[in-house]
Amino acid sequence: MSDTAASKASVLELKPEGLYCAAGDFYIDPWRPVARAVITHAHADHARPGMQHYLVSNAGMPLYRARLGHGASLQGINYGETITLGNAKVSLHPAGHVLGSAQVRVETTDGVWVASGDYKLGFDPTCSPFEPVRCDTFITESTFGLPVFRWQSTTEIWAEIINWWQGNADAGRASVLYCYSLGKAQRVLAGMTTDIGPIISHGAVAKLNEAYAEAGVALPVTQMVSDAPDKAGLRRALVLAPPGAAGSSWLKRFEPYTDAFASGWMAVRGMRRRRGCDTGFVLSDHADWSELLTAIKASGAERVLVTHGYVDELVHHLRDIGLVADGLATEFGAEEDSAVSLVAA
Numbered sequence: 001m002s003d004t005a006a007s008k009a010s011v012l013e014l015k016p017e018g019l020y021c022a023a024g025d026f027y028i029d030p031w032r033p034v035a036r037a038v039i040t041h042a043h044a045d046h047a048r049p050g051m052q053h054y055l056v057s058n059a060g061m062p063l064y065r066a067r068l069g070h071g072a073s074l075q076g077i078n079y080g081e082t083i084t085l086g087n088a089k090v091s092l093h094p095a096g097h098v099l100g101s102a103q104v105r106v107e108t109t110d111g112v113w114v115a116s117g118d119y120k121l122g123f124d125p126t127c128s129p130f131e132p133v134r135c136d137t138f139i140t141e142s143t144f145g146l147p148v149f150r151w152q153s154t155t156e157i158w159a160e161i162i163n164w165w166q167g168n169a170d171a172g173r174a175s176v177l178y179c180y181s182l183g184k185a186q187r188v189l190a191g192m193t194t195d196i197g198p199i200i201s202h203g204a205v206a207k208l209n210e211a212y213a214e215a216g217v218a219l220p221v222t223q224m225v226s227d228a229p230d231k232a233g234l235r236r237a238l239v240l241a242p243p244g245a246a247g248s249s250w251l252k253r254f255e256p257y258t259d260a261f262a263s264g265w266m267a268v269r270g271m272r273r274r275r276g277c278d279t280g281f282v283l284s285d286h287a288d289w290s291e292l293l294t295a296i297k298a299s300g301a302e303r304v305l306v307t308h309g310y311v312d313e314l315v316h317h318l319r320d321i322g323l324v325a326d327g328l329a330t331e332f333g334a335e336e337d338s339a340v341s342l343v344a345a
């Protein structure tokens with residue numbers, strides 16, 4: 001390891017509580033309670049309760065309030081705004097993952113590091129698009145870090161969902177689509193219209209739709225079951241429900257229905273079978289293989305640290321193409337788009 005980044009001290013280091021910046025005395029997405037946390041996005045494995053103080057993006061503020069509660073001490077900053085914490089300069093930059101998601105840029109006398117959280121480069125009108133940030137060391141996720149993962153365009157997937165919905169409505173069946181309640185549900189919704197029939201949100205989805213509306217994201221109107229759509233309406237409805245609602249009594253009212261699952265994991269045949277769904281739509285809020293490599297290249301980083309996902313495979317490939325790369329053992333990934341929660345859900 002002869003490169004300059006590797007010979008300098010670390011800007012961020014792993015501690016039992018999480019990824020720590022000694023110069024600024026803060027943690028990024030800590031998994032144990034700490035005094036000061038800088039948060040990349042509002043998914044449960046990154047924004048955990050119990051921190052004394054949170055620094056978050058203003059763009060995601062309604063989500064943080066919904067997820068962490070109004071009692072949490074939340075400080076918001078705009079994308080691109082730099083604040084000083086101790087001897088570190090910190091700024092947040094769009095990660096394109098979900099509303100308000102941010103890459104954290106940290107600059108100290110030891111260099112510039114970017115912790116990207118979760119990210120994607122694909123089209124998503126519900127959040128600001130990923131912006132490359134130049135750095136010496138880039139920390140990347142690898143949820144879908146295998147060459148077999150190649151996403152279709154968002155508009156193609158929307159068209160597939162609409163076709164499926166129309167076919168079910170024509171046959172007099174409701175269409176139940178399982179999608180994670182934070183991010184995925186709203187990204188699906190952004191491509192729908194109510195021309196075919198009503199769109200009904202499960203309560204968990206509706207709560208987050210409201211946070212998106214509060215942040216100014218325009219989405220089609222959805223109903224709750226308490227709005228009591230008539231029987232004919234129910235048979236033409238698209239129902240957005242979290243994966244955990246599968247097999248629940250809440251879904252009984254929509255019988256007879258057809259169900260489907262929207263997730264990057266639907267690219268894996270075995271996962272589709274395991275879910276026992278009729279249909280799978282391959283739609284992920286994580287980067288596919290080529291997006292990971294594009295983002296890593298665009299960072300200009302000479303060193304890459306790889307977390308949650310196919311760590312060994314991505315590290316191996318990055319070394320092959322001449323980068324300094326290592327795995328970083330974080331506790332992220334037990335979240336809404338992980339294979340673990342998919343199987344458990």
Ligand SMILES: [Zn+2]
Binds near residue numbers: 041118
């Ligand atoms: Zn996430």
Ligand SMILES: [Zn+2]
Binds near residue numbers: 045046118333
């Ligand atoms: Zn994650």
